[in-house]
Amino acid sequence: MCGIVGYIGKEQKALETIISGLEALEYRGYDSAGIAYLNNNHIDIIKKKGRIDQLKKQLDFKIKSKLAIGHTRWATHGEANEINAHPHKCGQVTIVHNGIIENYIELKQKLENKGYQFKSQTDTEIACALIDYLYQKEKNILKAIQTASHKLHGSYALGIIVDNDNSLYAIRKASPLIVAVKDGEKFIASDVPAILKYTNEYYLLEDGDIVNLTEDNLTFYNNDLEKIEHEKMIFEGNIESGKKNGYDHFMLKEINEQPKVILDTINFYFDGSLESLKKNLPNLNKYQNIHIVACGSAYHTGLVAKTLIEEIAGLPVMCEIASEYRYKRVFYNDKTLVIVISQSGETADTLASLRKAKDDHIDTLAIVNVVGSSIAREADCTLYIKAGCEIAVATTKAYTAQLSILSLIAIKLACIHQQIDKKRFETIVKEIKNLPNMMTSLINNKQYHDIALKIYQREDIFYLGRKIDYAMSMEGSLKLKEISYINSVAYAAGELKHGTISLVEDKTPIIAIITDDEIKNKTISNIKETKARGAYVILVSNYEEHDQYCDDNIVIPKIDPFIQPMLTIIPLQLLAYEVAKLKGCDIDKPRNLAKSVTVE
Ligand code: F6R
Numbered sequence: 001m002c003g004i005v006g007y008i009g010k011e012q013k014a015l016e017t018i019i020s021g022l023e024a025l026e027y028r029g030y031d032s033a034g035i036a037y038l039n040n041n042h043i044d045i046i047k048k049k050g051r052i053d054q055l056k057k058q059l060d061f062k063i064k065s066k067l068a069i070g071h072t073r074w075a076t077h078g079e080a081n082e083i084n085a086h087p088h089k090c091g092q093v094t095i096v097h098n099g100i101i102e103n104y105i106e107l108k109q110k111l112e113n114k115g116y117q118f119k120s121q122t123d124t125e126i127a128c129a130l131i132d133y134l135y136q137k138e139k140n141i142l143k144a145i146q147t148a149s150h151k152l153h154g155s156y157a158l159g160i161i162v163d164n165d166n167s168l169y170a171i172r173k174a175s176p177l178i179v180a181v182k183d184g185e186k187f188i189a190s191d192v193p194a195i196l197k198y199t200n201e202y203y204l205l206e207d208g209d210i211v212n213l214t215e216d217n218l219t220f221y222n223n224d225l226e227k228i229e230h231e232k233m234i235f236e237g238n239i240e241s242g243k244k245n246g247y248d249h250f251m252l253k254e255i256n257e258q259p260k261v262i263l264d265t266i267n268f269y270f271d272g273s274l275e276s277l278k279k280n281l282p283n284l285n286k287y288q289n290i291h292i293v294a295c296g297s298a299y300h301t302g303l304v305a306k307t308l309i310e311e312i313a314g315l316p317v318m319c320e321i322a323s324e325y326r327y328k329r330v331f332y333n334d335k336t337l338v339i340v341i342s343q344s345g346e347t348a349d350t351l352a353s354l355r356k357a358k359d360d361h362i363d364t365l366a367i368v369n370v371v372g373s374s375i376a377r378e379a380d381c382t383l384y385i386k387a388g389c390e391i392a393v394a395t396t397k398a399y400t401a402q403l404s405i406l407s408l409i410a411i412k413l414a415c416i417h418q419q420i421d422k423k424r425f426e427t428i429v430k431e432i433k434n435l436p437n438m439m440t441s442l443i444n445n446k447q448y449h450d451i452a453l454k455i456y457q458r459e460d461i462f463y464l465g466r467k468i469d470y471a472m473s474m475e476g477s478l479k480l481k482e483i484s485y486i487n488s489v490a491y492a493a494g495e496l497k498h499g500t501i502s503l504v505e506d507k508t509p510i511i512a513i514i515t516d517d518e519i520k521n522k523t524i525s526n527i528k529e530t531k532a533r534g535a536y537v538i539l540v541s542n543y544e545e546h547d548q549y550c551d552d553n554i555v556i557p558k559i560d561p562f563i564q565p566m567l568t569i570i571p572l573q574l575l576a577y578e579v580a581k582l583k584g585c586d587i588d589k590p591r592n593l594a595k596s597v598t599v600e
Contacts, residue, residue, distance in 0.1 A: 001594040002086070002098035003028045003072040004177065005194050006159040008168045008213050009185030014038070015061050018070035021187070021194035022052050024242055027250070027391040028190065029594030030072030031080035035059070036087040036094045036161065037068035043094055043163060047085035066215065067168060069159040071096035074594045077104070078121025088125040090116060091132035092163040097124040098190055099155035099175040100599045107151065127152055131160065145171055145210055146225055155348065155598060159188055168213040172205045175598050176346050176373065179203040179211050179218070179230075186213040191370075191596075192235045193242050193389055200235040204372045233372055242391065249587045251392035251483070255573050256443055259436035261397045262404045262566055264386035270408055272429045277412045282365060282381045284413055287337040291330070292319040293353040294341035295597065297395045297478060298402060302341055303471035304565050305406035311467075312420065312562070313413035322349035323600065325356070332362050339365045341406075343390060343398035344596040345373020352600065354378055367405050369398050392588045393595050394483050396573050399475065400566055407562045414562075424560070431559045435566060438557050442570040451538055451552050452578035455509040456484070462500070463490040464530075465513040466523050472513050472565060476572030483587050484580035493526035506534035511575070512550070514541040515564050524549060540571050 003025030007017040014037050022033060033055045034047030048054040052072065071086035077100075078084040086096045101107070104123035107130055112118075116129040130151060134144035141162050155174035161167070170177055170188045180187045182198040188211070189195050192202060205211060208223035209230075220228045247253035269280040290309060292302035299321050306317040320328075322340070326349055332338070338357040342350045345368040354375055357364050366379030369387045376382045385401035411428065414420045420428075455461060461480060463473035473490035481488045491500060493512070504510070512527050514520050520543070527537055527549050539550035542558035554571045558564070580587050 001028055001074045001596055001598045002190070003030065003194070004069070004096050004098050004157055004159050004188065004190045006069045006168050006170065006188035006213075007185065008067045008215060010066065010215055011185055012064040012066045013185070014065035014068035015059055015063060017185070017187070018068045019052065019056060019059070020197060021189055022070050022072050024193040024196065025072060025190055026052065026589060027393060027595050028072065028074070029393055029589065030074050032073045032075070032082070032085035033071065034073070034085045034087055035068055035070040036089070037063070037065040038161070039063055039065055041164070043089065043161065045087055045089060045094065047082045047087070049081050049085065067161060067166060069094065069096045069161055069168070076100055076599055077123045084120045084122050086124055088120065088122065088128045090125065090129040091136065093128055093132040093135060094161050095124065095128045095131065096159045097127060098157045098598060101127050101152050101156065102154035103152070127156065127158065135162065141165065141169060142210060142212065142221065142225055145169060146223060149173065149208060149223060157190060166214065169210065170205070171208070171210045173207045174348070174351070174374065176596070177205050179205065179213070181218055184215065186218055188213070193391070196235065196242060201232050202235065203230040204233060205230070236371070242389065248581070249392065251394055251396060251577055251587050254390060254392055254397045255570070255577065257388070258397050258400045258443070258570070259439040261387050261401050262439070263436050265401045265404045266408065266432060268386055269383070269405065274415055274425070277408060277415070281383070281409060281412050284337065284409070285416055286335060288315070288335040290315060290317045291325075291332060291336060291338045292317060292341065293322045293325045293338060293350060295322050295347050295349055297399045297475055298341040298343060298350070300471060300475040300478065301399060301402040301406055302339070303474065304403060304468060305410060307468040307471060308407065308410035308562060309413055313410060313417050314419055315413055315417065322347065322353045326352040330356070332357070332360065337363050337365060339367065340375060340379065341367045341402055342375050343369045343387070343395055343402070345370040345375040346596050346598050347375070348598050348600045351375050351378070367402055369401070393590055393593045394479055400569060403565050403569070407566070411562055428560045428562055431563060435559075435563060438559070438567055439570060442556060442567060443574070445554070445571070447552070447554055448571065448574040448578045452575060452582055454536065454552070455538070456579045456582040458507070458509050459487060460503060461486055461488045461509040461511065462504070463488065463511045463513070464493040464496065464523065464526060465490070466493050466519040467516055468561065468565065469513040469515055469523070469568070472568045472572065473511070475569060476511060476513070476576065479573055479576035480579060482593060483576055483590050484583050484585055485591070486579065493523045496526060497529060501529065501533065504530050504533045504535050507536045508534065509538065510535045511538045511540065511572070513568060514539065514543070515556070515558075515568055516561070540568065
């Protein structure tokens with residue numbers, strides 16, 4: 001979603017710093033960009049629809065400026081155009097905003113009555129006018145920001161500059177914002193990649209905190225305007241995570257990083273002994289049922305975990321999409337554990353679901369990638385995946401890293417409930433050691449491009465699978481549709497003939513997944529039903545014999561079901577990637593999508 005960058009510094013490098021920061025945040029998804037900078041005591045604002053390159057063309061980088069705010073906008077209120085793009089200026093106040101002001105219509109009426117006129121359709125312009133109004137009244141910008149924060153409902157991270165005031169201000173509530181300092185220069189940003197060029201040290205703001213950055217000082221205030229200190233955080237990754245390093249796309253780079261990522265993640269929690277699982281994962285003994293809540297791909301990892309935990313450990317699991325969970329009647333008790341999964345740790349619906357469980361005094365566990373994110377900070381217990389910075393909008397390495405932690409949780413639960421014996425445990429340990437090599441071989445498999453050539457011009461592609469393979473189908477289908485724009489749906493294999501098979505015609509691609517022996521023959525029967533109607537069947541399976549019922553066959557190594565999904569996903573990611581590449585799509589920044597979905 002929207003990206004914010006702010007700069008104040010003696011070096012007077014505001015324009016280039018803002019642009020390079022916004023470029024580093026491009027992965028968040030956006031459809032317009034803009035900048036406001038101090039130019040000889042005047043604030044100039046330049047905004048453009050489309051990519052940052054368009055904005056760059058309008059800028060004179062020779063201008064020396066010591067203060068600026070910049071923004072990439074992912075449209076929510078009003079279409080993507082120059083008027084709606086940020087920054088917005090009202091009176092003496094100029095702001096950039098990430099989030100949603102829920103009560104903006106009511107505020108707009110009040111401000112119109114006070115004489116404000118609005119040019120854009122955005123909620124941000126209203127927030128800007130509100131701060132200006134309060135500033136005119138109170139003559140104190142900190143007080144104005146504080147009062148505005150009580151009147152604004154919803155989520156916001158705001159970067160604020162004021163006419164004739166050589167300062168940068170920021171406030172956040174339920175939207176991410178970091179602050180960083182490097183020698184004489186100071187920054188605010190929506191995420192760490194924006195500042196990595198300068199420093200890997202940063203501060204996190206708590207909800208309601210206000211920060212004032214001047215050339216010489218950095219001052220944090222709580223929402224009562226008392227000065228406070230914040231602990232410095234160190235970003236574990238490095239600037240390389242923001243570079244493609246020779247790969248055509250970040251998505252491909254991140255797919256290739258998966259063997260290392262799962263090794264790093266698993267090794268962090270598990271040294272091959274049951275003791276390490278006992279020590280490094282939370283105590284799960286008391287739980288009799290589990291709710292897993294997440295969105296998108298993270299929800300799909302939850303579905304995999306549901307199957308593993310229910311089938312093997314024998315514990316009931318409800319896996320729910322967060323945007324549903326947060327509003328539905330949920331049945332839990334003191335033996336329920338709510339697990340929320342989120343790469344960004346900022347997904348609005350997942351965060352709201354976490355808060356719902358916490359309000360009901362239910363134990364919560366978060367599986368998160370971004371250190372210090374809202375979900376990570378609010379959950380009772382947080383397990384970090386070790387995926388590093390994920391730039392491509394379509395998640396790959398974070399998905400697999402989530403799977404790896406969920407597999408460990410499932411194994412731990414299976415041990416607690418005595419559902420696996422020592423021999424199986426030892427086999428899993430051996431297979432885990434070999435997992436990165438197996439993943440690398442699958443990544444290097446040469447089949448994907450040739451198969452993609454046969455299907456990339458089709459309008460509809462179906463994915464089929466049963467049980468855990470159905471959960472994998474859902475992720476394969478999501479990967480394909482989000483980056484290639486091909487309409488794709490995943491079906492529980494047995495369900496197809498209850499309606500959807502009417503869509504299968506000559507050469508309709510069906511990607512079928514079979515890794516579960518128990519239901520193998522059932523899925524094969526369903527595949528044959530599609531084949532009899534002319535489907536072009538691509539089978540992803542962990543067994544060798546195939547032929548009559550499929551046209552292409554990708555064979556993956558057969559390993560224990562606890563860890564099999566980490567292999568199954570590789571061909572699905574790479575098929576989607578190759579199809580999107582053949583179609584010439586903008587793979588790392590698919591249209592309409594945002595990396596971090598901070599609005600509901
Ligand atoms: C798909 C994708 C999304 C995210 C979803 C949740 O490739 O990336 O479906 O999985 O938006 O995001 P997080 O994990 O940040 O909560």
